[in-house]
Amino acid sequence: MKTVQNIYRTSEAVPESGAYVCAEGEIKLFQKDDLFTPCPHTRESTTWKPVDDAFSTGELVPQTGRYTDENGNQVKLKENDLFPRCLRSGEPTTWRRG
Numbered sequence: 001m002k003t004v005q006n007i008y009r010t011s012e013a014v015p016e017s018g019a020y021v022c023a024e025g026e027i028k029l030f031q032k033d034d035l036f037t038p039c040p041h042t043r044e045s046t047t048w049k050p051v052d053d054a055f056s057t058g059e060l061v062p063q064t065g066r067y068t069d070e071n072g073n074q075v076k077l078k079e080n081d082l083f084p085r086c087l088r089s090g091e092p093t094t095w096r097r098g
Contacts, residue, residue, distance in 0.1 A: 010045040019051040021062040057092035093097040
């Protein structure tokens with residue numbers, strides 16, 4: 001069963017093949033119709049969301065790389081950093097890879 005904003009729980013069916021990130025920031029590849037597993041790190045039930053989804057201010061960075069906010073500002077972040085507020089306005093914002 002799909003939950004809010006493409007977030008899925010352990011034991012739910014994978015809606016489409018691809019990379020997903022759990023609440024602990026662990027990334028794992030799943031195939032369509034597989035079941036989401038517990039967190040690879042903690043081995044406990046967790047939530048999963050597609051890696052390509054947007055990330056919000058305050059969330060953990062799932063993978064080191066460059067991210068762009070909704071205003072076009074780019075920043076390089078390290079895995080397990082927190083996504084920052086908008087670099088221009090200081091307001092919470094949405095971030096995407098690239």
